[in-house]
Structure formats: C-alpha cells, structure tokens
Amino acid sequence: MRHVIGPGRPLARPGQVIGLLGGSFDPPHEGHVHVTLEAMKRFRLDRVWWLVSPGNPLKREGPAELPRRMAAAKAMVGGHPRITVTDIESRLGTRYTAQTLQGLAGAYPGVRFVWLMGEDNLAGIHRWDRWQAIFDSVPIGVLARPGQPAAARTARASRLYRGARLGVAAAGLLARAPAPAWCHLPIPLRSISSTAIRASGNWVR
Ligand SMILES: Nc1ncnc2c1ncn2[C@@H]1O[C@H](COP(=O)(O)OP(=O)(O)OP(=O)(O)O)[C@@H](O)[C@H]1O
Numbered sequence: 001m002r003h004v005i006g007p008g009r010p011l012a013r014p015g016q017v018i019g020l021l022g023g024s025f026d027p028p029h030e031g032h033v034h035v036t037l038e039a040m041k042r043f044r045l046d047r048v049w050w051l052v053s054p055g056n057p058l059k060r061e062g063p064a065e066l067p068r069r070m071a072a073a074k075a076m077v078g079g080h081p082r083i084t085v086t087d088i089e090s091r092l093g094t095r096y097t098a099q100t101l102q103g104l105a106g107a108y109p110g111v112r113f114v115w116l117m118g119e120d121n122l123a124g125i126h127r128w129d130r131w132q133a134i135f136d137s138v139p140i141g142v143l144a145r146p147g148q149p150a151a152a153r154t155a156r157a158s159r160l161y162r163g164a165r166l167g168v169a170a171a172g173l174l175a176r177a178p179a180p181a182w183c184h185l186p187i188p189l190r191s192i193s194s195t196a197i198r199a200s201g202n203w204v205r
C-alpha cells in the first residue's frame with residue numbers, strides 16, 4: 001500500500017464523521033444517492049465519500065475505466081456540498097476494504113469513519129479479505145435493499161456480530177459507538193441497480 005496519497009485527496013478535519021460508500025459505480029445511479037442521503041441523515045454523518053473502486057476483487061469481470069466511472073459519479077452527485085466522489089483507493093494502491101480502512105486511519109488521524117453498504121453486501125461480506133477486521137475497526141451502517149429481506153438476520157456476519165447490533169432507534173449513535181457496532185436501516189426500498197442499467201444497454205463497459 002502506498003502511504004502518500006498526494007494532492008487532490010478529500011479533506012477532513014479531526015472530529016468529523018465521514019461515511020464511506022465503497023462501490024464499483026459501474027454505472028452510478030439514483031440508488032446510490034438515495035442510500036447516501038438516508039445514511040447521512042439517520043446516522044448523523046457530516047459527509048459521505050463515494051469510494052469509486054479500482055475494481056471489486058470478487059467480481060470476475062472488470063468494470064469500466066476508473067476515470068469514466070469517476071466522471072459519471074460526479075455528474076450523479078451534481079455538486080452536493082456534503083458528498084465527495086474520490087478515487088482514493090487507487091491512490092492508496094488498494095482494492096481491499098480492510099486495507100483501505102487501515103490506510104485512511106493513517107492518513108486522517110482523529111477522523112471517524114463509518115463503513116456504509118447495502119444489504120446485499122452484508123449477506124456476502126464474510127467472503128471479503130479480513131472481513132472481521134472491518135467489523136472490528138469501524139462502525140458499519142447497512143442500508144435495506146430489495147432482494148435481501150432476511151440478510152440482517154441470517155447473514156453469517158450478522159449472526160457472528162449479533163451482540164454488536166444497534167437497534168434502529170439508536171441509529172443516531174452508531175457513528176460514535178466503538179467498533180464492533182453495526183445498524184441495519186430499514187429505508188424506503190429502491191430496486192435500481194447497475195446490473196439492470198447495463199442490461200438495458202444504457203451503460204456499455
Ligand atoms: N438500490 C440500492 N439500495 C441499497 N443499496 C444500494 C443500492 N444500490 C447500490 N447499493 C449499495 O451501494 C454500494 C455500491 O453499489 P454498486 O456500485 O455495486 O452498485 P450495484 O447497483 O449494487 O451494482 P451491481 O448491480 O453491478 O452489483 C453497495 O454497498 C450496494 O449494496
């Protein structure tokens with residue numbers, strides 16, 4: 001992992017709470033904006049960074065070029081003052097979340113990071129590299145997503161970390177809770193996905 005991220009990295013002050021929405025964004029869509037705004041409000045985040053991944057290590061087919069996905073993500077965010085689109089994983093030289101979190105902790109001392117993900121990723125996170133280190137290092141906000149109705153109860157991760165789960169009424173406390181801590185938010189469901197957009201032919205890699 002590179003330790004010098006260089007100019008152009010997002011700024012954050014010690015004490016700020018930053019939500020991290022990692023994704024392929026291949027392409028970005030309104031679902032990403034929806035979960036970002038819900039998470040920001042309900043988890044009381046100061047900002048959310050979209051971490052546009054160099055490529056999900058578990059997906060066999062590579063995504064579209066990073067600069068193209070970055071440009072599309074910025075257009076989708078439309079200059080929202082509290083959402084930052086960043087290629088910081090590529091700058092850090094990582095595509096593994098555990099390593100990304102380690103790199104960010106070193107580069108931004110005093111900043112609180114919260115990992116955000118849709119429920120589909122909760123269902124499969126036990127296949128990620130050093131996944132328990134992720135749970136043990138930052139609070140995690142899980143956003144409801146159609147097609148995964150039981151993941152919050154049945155996923156291997158949710159069973160193992162049952163004792164670290166915050167109820168919905170405590171969502172506002174998640175960001176300040178010591179890890180491991182996670183919360184499943186039952187937000188209004190949006191069925192949109194990048195897979196569906198690619199299948200419609202509106203985004204060709
Ligand atoms: N409609 C949605 N509802 C809830 N979470 C979502 C939604 N769309 C994306 N997410 C979450 O946003 C993050 C980034 O998603 P990603 O860029 O992979 O989009 P995607 O639509 O899931 O793509 P694909 O269909 O290619 O897997 C993931 O944690 C994913 O679960």
Ligand SMILES: O=C(O)c1ccc[n+]([C@@H]2O[C@H](COP(=O)([O-])O)[C@@H](O)[C@H]2O)c1
Nearest residue numbers: 022023024053056058096097098128129
């Ligand atoms: O660290 C891993 O092993 C790992 C495995 C699969 C996915 N992830 C991360 O999960 C996030 C969501 O990925 P995706 O492709 O579903 O948008 C993105 O930030 C990926 O880098 C991370």
